[in-house]
Amino acid sequence: FESKRQSGRHFLQIPGPSTVPDRILRAIDNATMDHRGPDFGLLGKQVLEKVQRIFQTTQPVVIFPASGTGAWEAALANTLSPGDRVLMCETGWFAHLWQEMAGKLGIVTDLIKTDWRRGADVAQIAERLAADKGHAIKAVAVVHNETSTGATSRIAEVRAAIDAAGHPALLLVDTISGLASAEYRHDAWGVDVTVSGSQKGLMLPPGLSFNALSKKALEASKTAKLPRSYWDWGPMIASNATGYFPYTPATNLLYGLDTACDMIFEEGLENVFARHERHAEATRRAVRHWGLEVQVEDARHYSPVLTCVRLPEGHSANALRAAILEKFNMSLGNGLGQLNDRAFRIGHLGDMNDLTLMATLSGVEMGLRVAAVPHAAGGAQAAMEFLTGNQ
Numbered sequence: 317f318e319s320k321r322q323s324g325r326h327f328l329q330i331p332g333p334s335t336v337p338d339r340i341l342r343a344i345d346n347a348t349m350d351h352r353g354p355d356f357g358l359l360g361k362q363v364l365e366k367v368q369r370i371f372q373t374t375q376p377v378v379i380f381p382a383s384g385t386g387a388w389e390a391a392l393a394n395t396l397s398p399g400d401r402v403l404m405c406e407t408g409w410f411a412h413l414w415q416e417m418a419g420k421l422g423i424v425t426d427l428i429k430t431d432w433r434r435g436a437d438v439a440q441i442a443e444r445l446a447a448d449k450g451h452a453i454k455a456v457a458v459v460h461n462e463t464s465t466g467a468t469s470r471i472a473e474v475r476a477a478i479d480a481a482g483h484p485a486l487l488l489v490d491t492i493s494g495l496a497s498a499e500y501r502h503d504a505w506g507v508d509v510t511v512s513g514s515q516k517g518l519m520l521p522p523g524l525s526f527n528a529l530s531k532k533a534l535e536a537s538k539t540a541k542l543p544r545s546y547w548d549w550g551p552m553i554a555s556n557a558t559g560y561f562p563y564t565p566a567t568n569l570l571y572g573l574d575t576a577c578d579m580i581f582e583e584g585l586e587n588v589f590a591r592h593e594r595h596a597e598a599t600r601r602a603v604r605h606w607g608l609e610v611q612v613e614d615a616r617h618y619s620p621v622l623t624c625v626r627l628p629e630g631h632s633a634n635a636l637r638a639a640i641l642e643k644f645n646m647s648l649g650n651g652l653g654q655l656n657d658r659a660f661r662i663g664h665l666g667d668m669n670d671l672t673l674m675a676t677l678s679g680v681e682m683g684l685r686v687a688a689v690p691h692a693a694g695g696a697q698a699a700m701e702f703l704t705g706n707q
């Protein structure tokens with residue numbers, strides 16, 4: 317592998333992993349400690365308490381040394397039994413992958429399809445649950461922030477639909493790319509298992525993932541019969557009571573997590589959400605000015621985390637991304653699944669400010685010109701005007 321060195325810093329504007337700030341890198345750089353020694357328990361307890369505040373829960377949060385996919389599996393394996401039915405919404409590529417995993421684990425899935433241009437269809441969820449008089453559906457699984465399309469589903473409304481149907485199904489939510497960027501309230505929204513990961517809004521490298529639980533989810537785990545060992549919540553929660561883990565935790569990433577939580581609390585979680593909304597709005601204004609189409613059609617489902625942009629027929633989104641990487645040292649997200657080469661994704665999550673967003677949008681605009689994609693110049697200017705007018 318031969319890479320030509322480029323000066324300046326690389327702009328990692330994919331929708332996660334996001335750029336890891338220096339303060340977090342410095343924290344991770346501390347000496348690895350004995351994970352059974354006295355100091356570790358103090359760190360463990362402290363981190364577990366801080367992470368609960370990020371999920372906005374008073375209930376247990378389990379931390380796995382794994383990518384988000386592992387925590388997906390944990391959510392299913394701890395709550396369900398072979399042959400159980402789960403209602404899922406195909407909001408995009410990640411919802412599709414979660415469904416595929418459920419199938420491999422022996423779960424039967426009922427899929428509500430979408431055109432990948434909006435979030436979960438709450439009315440259809442309500443309809444399916446109302447029709448399920450015998451309560452065969454054991455869980456409803458929704459991707460909160462669909463990273464392949466930039467659609468954010470309205471989780472509180474999904475909960476309300478489950479309650480209105482008087483249905484006992486568990487609510488499982490993937491907010492792998494939403495946590496600490498898009499508004500998320502595990503307890504207030506009545507979520508039973510929230511799945512998340514470290515490499516997006518938390519500004520950490522990949523390698524940690526999470527399950528935030530509810531009492532009902534813990535109850536379900538007592539009778540769930542899917543095989544589980546590494547992912548078993550039981551030994552985790554027992555060890556976590558004293559700040560320890562049943563197997564070797566990712567010690568240095570936990571130092572980073574501790575610092576990431578501090579940084580988020582210093583800014584204020586609500587301010588973090590507002591910052592992401594503002595940057596997303598500026599980005600959409602740039603996209604519209606260029607004359608390009610935002611993938612998501614329903615404004616109620618716009619993601620504050622990323623914007624997926626469609627290219628006009630006959631233009632290659634992959635060629636555009638390759639030109640931007642080569643000329644301007646910036647990585648953008650590729651189109652996933654049916655959107656491969658049709659769309660690209662701008663990540664505006666994590667450690668961003670107005671200037672990093674402006675550099676990102678300038679890079680996209682210069683790339684559109686270099687790659688000869690038809691567009692109206694001035695999208696970055698439109699974003700700048702929005703940002704300066706909305707301080």
Ligand code: PLP
Nearest residue numbers: 383384385410461463492493513
């Ligand atoms: N779910 C969503 C919404 C994601 O964005 C991702 C990764 O980008 C995943 C699941 C899979 O997580 P991981 O790649 O960390 O295993």
